Structure formats: C-alpha cells, structure tokens
Amino acid sequence: MEHPKPGVASPSGPSTIIVEKHKSNFMQLHGTFSNKPSENIERWIEKADTYRKNHMIPSLEMALVITHCIKGEPSIKVKRMQDVESETYKHADHYCQQDKQDEQKYQPYREHKKAADNNGIEVIARPVIEPRRAEPEVKEKECLKAYLLKLYTKTVNLQEAEKYLSNFRTQKQKQTCSNFIDEFIIHYANYSHMRWSKEDRETYKATIEKEKLSLLTDGLCKEFKIYCDNVEFKLKDTTLKNLEEKVDSWQKDTTNGMAFTAACNQAKPGTTMGTSSATDMNEYFTASLELTNQEAQASATQPSTNTSREQRGGRGQRGITRGSRGRGGRGRGANSNVRRAPQISRDVLDGNHPNYRQTQDGQLYKSIHGHPLCNYCGGPSHKRQNCSLKATDREAGLTRIYHPDRDKIVSSQEKARSSATAAMFKEHPSPAMMAMNPFPMAQPMPQFNPLQYMPPPPLIPTPQWQMQTSQTPTPPKMEAITNQQEMIASAFNPKVCPYSTCQTILSDHNQAQEHMQKFHSSSNQLALGPGARP
Numbered sequence: 001m002e003h004p005k006p007g008v009a010s011p012s013g014p015s016t017i018i019v020e021k022h023k024s025n026f027m028q029l030h031g032t033f034s035n036k037p038s039e040n041i042e043r044w045i046e047k048a049d050t051y052r053k054n055h056m057i058p059s060l061e062m063a064l065v066i067t068h069c070i071k072g073e074p075s076i077k078v079k080r081m082q083d084v085e086s087e088t089y090k091h092a093d094h095y096c097q098q099d100k101q102d103e104q105k106y107q108p109y110r111e112h113k114k115a116a117d118n119n120g121i122e123v124i125a126r127p128v129i130e131p132r133r134a135e136p137e138v139k140e141k142e143c144l145k146a147y148l149l150k151l152y153t154k155t156v157n158l159q160e161a162e163k164y165l166s167n168f169r170t171q172k173q174k175q176t177c178s179n180f181i182d183e184f185i186i187h188y189a190n191y192s193h194m195r196w197s198k199e200d201r202e203t204y205k206a207t208i209e210k211e212k213l214s215l216l217t218d219g220l221c222k223e224f225k226i227y228c229d230n231v232e233f234k235l236k237d238t239t240l241k242n243l244e245e246k247v248d249s250w251q252k253d254t255t256n257g258m259a260f261t262a263a264c265n266q267a268k269p270g271t272t273m274g275t276s277s278a279t280d281m282n283e284y285f286t287a288s289l290e291l292t293n294q295e296a297q298a299s300a301t302q303p304s305t306n307t308s309r310e311q312r313g314g315r316g317q318r319g320i321t322r323g324s325r326g327r328g329g330r331g332r333g334a335n336s337n338v339r340r341a342p343q344i345s346r347d348v349l350d351g352n353h354p355n356y357r358q359t360q361d362g363q364l365y366k367s368i369h370g371h372p373l374c375n376y377c378g379g380p381s382h383k384r385q386n387c388s389l390k391a392t393d394r395e396a397g398l399t400r401i402y403h404p405d406r407d408k409i410v411s412s413q414e415k416a417r418s419s420a421t422a423a424m425f426k427e428h429p430s431p432a433m434m435a436m437n438p439f440p441m442a443q444p445m446p447q448f449n450p451l452q453y454m455p456p457p458p459l460i461p462t463p464q465w466q467m468q469t470s471q472t473p474t475p476p477k478m479e480a481i482t483n484q485q486e487m488i489a490s491a492f493n494p495k496v497c498p499y500s501t502c503q504t505i506l507s508d509h510n511q512a513q514e515h516m517q518k519f520h521s522s523s524n525q526l527a528l529g530p531g532a533r534p
Helices: 013-030 041-055 059-068 073-083 144-152 158-165 177-195 198-203 205-218 222-230 240-253 255-262 283-300 388-395 412-427 431-436 479-491 509-519
Strands: none
Touching (some): 013 041, 158 177, 205 240
C-alpha cells in the first residue's frame, strides 16, 4: 500500500477494507439479529461492546458493522432511523456515545530554521499532523445501541422461559456428557435473560448460579450418576469445575465411560450462522413450522444418476460432464451463467422412476396442504421408494409402474383392496382367462372391432306363382357378432386385464375394449413376445 503524499488526505480504501472485514468477522462470531424468540438483544449488544473495545473501532464504523448484521424487520427499522432524519432517532448512524471532535487537516513535517538563515525569523520544528474528521457529540440515549435496546428488549415471560428450559434440561440420547454440559451452560444464559430482568440477575446472582448447577447435575445421564455413586462423588455438593473434571475422567479413563462415549454421536453446530449464545436454539422455535417443507425440498432435489453422458448440448455445455477440457468446463472458458436443470429424487432400486409426481416442465404436483405427491399411489408426504402400497404390490408379484387408482380421489384402504384383488386374480386366474390366453407373451391378442349392427337386406316382392313353393326369408345370421361377444365376455374379467404382466383394473366392458385396442393390439406390438413376428 502506498503512503499518503504530503498535503493529501488519507484514502478511504484502507478504512473501508477494515470495516468490511469486521462485518464478516462479527457475523461469523456472533451471528445476526432478527428479533426471533430465541434471540436476545441484550446479550447481542454485550458481544458487540466487547468486540468494539477489543478492536478499537470508532462509533461510526461500528454502526456500519452492526447494521450489516441486522436482518428481517429490524433491518427495515434501522434503515428508517438512518435514512430519514428525525428527532426521534437522532444520531442513529453512530453506535454509541462519543465526545465532540473538531476537524483537523493534514499538515506536513516542518523543519527548524534559524533566524540568521530565514531573514531574521526563527521557525520551530513540528512533526506531521495527521488529518482527523469532525465528529458530533452523541449522547448515551441518542445512538443506535440505545434505540435497539429500547425497541427489542425481551420482557419477562415465565411460560415461554419454562418451555425453553424443557428443551435442554436433560441429556439427550447418544449425547456425550461433556457436550451436554457445554450446551446447557450456553442455553441457560439465554434462559436467565428470559426468566429474570437485568436488576434481578445482578441481585440474585448467587442464587441463579446455584440453580444452574442443580439443574445441570439432575439432567446428566444415568450411567454417569451410577459411576458417581460407586466412587462416592457427591453431585449435590460439587462445583462446576470439579464436575467437568470428573466427567472428563469418566469418559477417558473408565471402561464404561469410554464405551458410552464411543456409542454417542458427535455434536454438530446449529444451522444458524454464528456460534454465539445470542443466536442459538432457533431450531426449537422454528423446526415445527419448517421441518416438513425442508424434508420435501431436500428429497426433491437430491442428485440422481447422470443419464446424459452422450448428450452434448450447446457449446457452453460441452465440458460439464468431462472436466475442464471443453470450452464450457470448470477451467478457462467456463460459462458461469449456464443454468442447469434441477436434479430430482428418483427411485433407483425400482426402475429409476421419479419419487414425486411432476408436470412436463418439472413442476411438482402438490396437495391442498402443499405436500408433494407420491409418483406411485398419488398420496402426499412420502416418496415412491418408501411407498407402502408399492411394497405390498411387489410382495404380491405386481410389477406395474404406478397404481391404477393413482389419479382417483379414493382412500388408501380402497387402493390396497384393489391391489389385493389384482394379486388374487394373478395367483389364481379364472379358467376363461387361461383358455383365452395360455401364453400371453408369445401370441398377440386379437384385435376386436366395435360391435356394429347389420340391418337385413330389403325384401323383394315374389310372384304369386312362387309364393306357395318359396319359404319365408330368414334374417342374416349374426354368428360373427355373437362369437365376438362371447369371446369378450369369457376372456375379460370385469375387474382385471387378462394379461398377467399388465394387471390393469377395468371398470366396465367399454373400457375393456378401449384398453385392449390401445395397449394390446397387434398394431403397436406391445404384447408381442420373442419369436412372434414373422
């Protein structure tokens, strides 16, 4: 970085870079504030005060850092404070109070000059005077910090505090004792801000610490309590330091403790940005509202097997699946603006079909409650690979792609009954079906034309001399039509298609004819087996 030239003020670039670094660093350490039930503005401001003092950040720059880390509706409130001049929110662009400061311009170094050399005037030497900006006087109650504490301070709510305490007061299954102690101390600090006011926390500090230790020892697992009874370690009369040392010794030096710790799961950080206790535990307040949607979105966007290896696409798509060799790969010449098609979840173990129903343009079908629909049975809130109706059909030997009643508004019990009926007819076919099609995959089904009525020909008048010898004319025989009707009536069960590989549920005779013409006629060759073609 170049040094400022004499007579020129310091550039704003270095100070701007420092502020940007503080923005990301403070957000990573202490998270953001959006006035959620689990967030406490007092604790967050305490973290901000400590951070400002440690890094010696002026009030104006600290306000920029804090404003960057405020999200949600509070960010709109802060924008109003800083953009619109008002006596209600005076000096909202400064974080805390400060004294008035006059402007000081840059003055270069001045050498000492003697009177004999300077026309009889002696000049005293002076060091460089750095520039300094002018700052107004900011009072304690007229700054951004005071406005945030006044607007978003939590009131004491015993019911909400007890609900919050119930989420972390006992050690969870497969959680280590050391991790339980760490999380309990972090969460109890939030609980104390919800349970008592600032004055009460200062007045009854010793009582609060005693209650915290009592709740901590009660919430530990039964295995550690049995160990304490065996070694005669009294949990009721211990301190936090001795308790942590005993837990560490049990987890590392005893057989039962090492086995218990090895069976536990390693703790993972929360989903919120930052590890500060001022922003944790959001999942306890928002999980019930967001869990279902998150699972549906995550399952609908899982990566599937790549089936487009042979499709080259456009010029910018050439290097997507082959590394950085092509013009559109990851290396030089990569096109970062190319929008790839979203990957969907698929039932890989059963035909690689999509798990959820979707339109031609990739949009998911959803129920009236917003849940995606299963691609096999049409039910909500489960995938095709986890569909119980599909598992029942596979056990019964039905290998169809989707259930015939998928588009019908019927209950799952009715769908299960229709599947059971199809499985029964497949296992025990009727004699008419066996006689009609003993080898369904080897011979095509004859194509049945719709029944047509053939009117009798017009009668020709006969001479009187032939009327005595001639007989009464008989109507044309309907043998073809009668045989066709008998064939359809004997071949079709009114419920199931006679082909064992199809097993489509047919409701009436007309639907049976349409189904046979569309799927099992000799024109589309769907029912032809190997060796059937000439």
